[in-house]
Amino acid sequence: MKRAEREVVDRLVREAVAAHQGEPPILRADWSPFTDQDGMEAVEVALVIPEPSDDASFQWLNDFGLGLIRAFREEELDRFAYVAVVGADEAPEGIAVSGWLHGERAPVP
Amino acid sequence: MTHADHLLEQAAHLARRQRGRPRQADLRRAVSAAYYALFHALIDASTRMALGSSPSRAPLRGVLARCFDHGEMARACKALAGGTLPSALQQVLPAGLPSPDLQRLGIAFGLLQRWRHTADYDLNQPLARAAVLSMIDLARTACAVAATLPTDDTSRLFLALLPLWGRLRP
Numbered sequence: 001m002k003r004a005e006r007e008v009v010d011r012l013v014r015e016a017v018a019a020h021q022g023e024p025p026i027l028r029a030d031w032s033p034f035t036d037q038d039g040m041e042a043v044e045v046a047l048v049i050p051e052p053s054d055d056a057s058f059q060w061l062n063d064f065g066l067g068l069i070r071a072f073r074e075e076e077l078d079r080f081a082y083v084a085v086v087g088a089d090e091a092p093e094g095i096a097v098s099g100w101l102h103g104e105r106a107p108v109p
Numbered sequence: 110m111t112h113a114d115h116l117l118e119q120a121a122h123l124a125r126r127q128r129g130r131p132r133q134a135d136l137r138r139a140v141s142a143a144y145y146a147l148f149h150a151l152i153d154a155s156t157r158m159a160l161g162s163s164p165s166r167a168p169l170r171g172v173l174a175r176c177f178d179h180g181e182m183a184r185a186c187k188a189l190a191g192g193t194l195p196s197a198l199q200q201v202l203p204a205g206l207p208s209p210d211l212q213r214l215g216i217a218f219g220l221l222q223r224w225r226h227t228a229d230y231d232l233n234q235p236l237a238r239a240a241v242l243s244m245i246d247l248a249r250t251a252c253a254v255a256a257t258l259p260t261d262d263t264s265r266l267f268l269a270l271l272p273l274w275g276r277l278r279p
């Protein structure tokens with residue numbers, strides 16, 4: 001992953017988190033590049049929030065995930081097969097989002 | 110594995126099926142399968158309580174299972190989720206409020222049913238995989254609660270009234 005791309009990803013994640021206000025609180029957000037088992041390069045975003053337990057928190061998670069995907073697409077981060085929001089199930093806070101959020105780009109052949 | 114387990118497995122498979130771009134159709138069917146897992150888990154718990162768990166009675170449970178209705182179950186679960194029971198129940202249940210597990214069950218059913226409606230009917234609302242997988246987690250937890258409900262009076266009455274909630278007199 002190129003340094004410039006790292007900077008863009010870092011900015012996008014920070015901006016997405018900074019833009020969030022209200023509930024649920026984002027307790028932590030980290031990201032890291034990784035290569036999945038199929039050899040596809042991706043970015044993993046670990047987002048720690050209180051476990052979704054009501055309609056509003058699920059709606060927020062859905063909107064946040066889609067917003068992050070759109071932000072990556074607008075920056076034309078084409079070579080990433082997908083963006084992932086991965087659960088930090090073992091978060092010290094004991095609460096986390098779990099699951100993957102894949103981007104809207106087609107997989108890299 | 111139970112039918113609910115298979116539906117949860119199906120939901121997880123659909124949600125992760127695509128390596129890259131997830132198909133909305135897969136995510137929508139995943140949400141639906143997750144909801145139906147809890148729907149059937151609750152019916153299974155209710156019919157087992159009424160007729161016993163003997164394999165020989167599975168056909169009887171199957172007949173009884175056809176009496177359940179999504180809306181009726183949603184009303185029962187909404188009452189649990191709100192932590193309030195109709196006065197007729199409050200008078201006969203010494204414990205009064207539903208247990209935290211029952212409350213969580215009620216909340217999960219309402220949430221999943223609401224998102225099932227969105228997934229199946231509102232094509233203007235796209236779904237994100239992270240949210241879908243969290244819903245599957247919620248359904249998995251709720252199914253486990255449904256399968257291991259204690260035999261206290263509140264739980265038994267709740268399961269018995271699931272198909273009859275609307276007929277409850279004040």
